[in-house]
Amino acid sequence: MRQRQSNRRNPSSARAKGDGHISSRPKSHSTGVPPKRTASSSGLRMRLRLHILRHAQACVDSLGRLLAAPLASIMTVMVIGIALALPTGLYLIVKNLRGFDDQWQSAMQLSVFLQKELPAARLNKLLGELKQDTGIAEFEYRDPAAVLIEFSQLADLGDSLAVLDDNPLPGVIIVQATATDTQAMTTLVERLESKAEVDFVQLDRRWLERLYAIVDIGKRGIIVLACLLGLAVLLVVGNTIRLSIEGRRAEIQITKLIGGTDGFIRRPFLYSGLWYGLFGGIFALILINVALFAIRGPVKALARLYDDGFGLLAVDLSTTGIVVIGAILLGWGGSWLAVSRHLRDIQPT
Structure with a gap:
């Protein structure tokens, strides 16, 4: 009797218990999803193996x-x-x-022979222009005296040239080109020969083309x-x-x-x-x-x-x-x- 009366007096508590029991079902349902994913991934691993x-x-x-x-x-x-x-x-x-x-790079070298008795101002102007030329990797200027000594050593003339009153050789600029084909080398030669300070440019084009x-x-x-x-x-x-x-x-x-x-x-x-x-x-x-x-x-x-x-x-x-x-x-x-x-x-x- 007391139990029945307490249930009658507190119907909300009974409903609360009942509601609590019902609300627990979605939780048990939600916990069933991960095992399905685990089974799917396990099957994928098995197929891969x-x-x-x-x-x-x-x-x-x-x-x-x-x-x-x-x-x-x-x-x-x-x-x-x-x-x-x-x-x-x-x-x-x-x-x-x-x-x-070294031998390959020497094939890319040009010998630029300058005009005789070239004034220092024009020489410096030419050297400055060569520094700005993108077709030239580097260059070296050799004055007439150095060219005469080198020529004497290569020709094995000894002191034979010492009897000359004047140095007949001009200054030379050894140019290292950046070109990698004959067309670019020909363009560089033409550009150098067009300068007033240059007498002529020496390049063995036929050997280079071969x-x-x-x-x-x-x-x-x-x-x-x-x-x-x-x-x-x-x-x-x-x-x-x-x-x-x-x-x-x-x-x-x-x-x-x-x-x-x-x-x-x-x-x-x-x-x-x-x-x-x-x-x-x-x-x-x-x-x-x-x-x-x-x-x-x-x-x-x-x-x-x-x-x-x-x-x-x-x-x-x-x-x-x-x-x-x-x-x-x-x-x-x-x-x-x-x-x-x-x-x-x-x-x-």
Whole structure:
């Protein structure tokens, strides 16, 4: 009775308890959302792990198949390595020619012969104009007395010129140009010859034009050879993968019959091309280093004859990375082309 009366007296407390019980339901409902998100993220991680595991299995399986046929694999790797070593070796030859920077820079020098008995004011004016010329890297003025001494030493005349009453030689300005092509050099010569203080400008243009032509031919030749040999690597890898596909035709048909996707079938062949490219790039680097070691002695002997400290540069880290990465991409690309072409022709019967 007392309990019933208390409930009658305090109906609000009963409703409050009831309300409190009802209000707790949304809380229990809200706490159920995070487990769903956790399950979704866990499923994503599982799919990612499974994807990585499948790629790892295909990578190891393709390497095992290469090692199972060592003779054929070595021959393919050697062909790829030789094809990659040729353009890389030519590139290193051009790069090593940078050791002749002094001789190269001397080809960019002009001898500016001044008018005889040029007043000091006009000479200073000319030197100031040369300082402002953007086509000139640096210059050196040699007065007539210094030119006479240098000429006497070069011609081995001794004191023969001492009998001359007057110095017949003018002052000379040795100009170091910033130009890197014959057209810019010709423009600079014409600009200098137009000055009233200048008698004439000496430049062996024909030799310079030949030098630039040889360098340009070398650069273009390396690019063309690299493209042709890169195409050869694609064909070699593609043909090797094609033979591998034909050898596993029955296996591919069964895999397609039980529901295997093209991506699943393609994966080990792509990794085979990757391994061919990787080993071919490493073999190319070995060939290049052996060749550099073989010619290092004769090159040093030739440099000593010219009193030059020139030495062959070794294969640096950047060149190594370019060769290896390029070889991997070529191997991968060749296998992709072969698989994409021949996998469509194999259907389950």
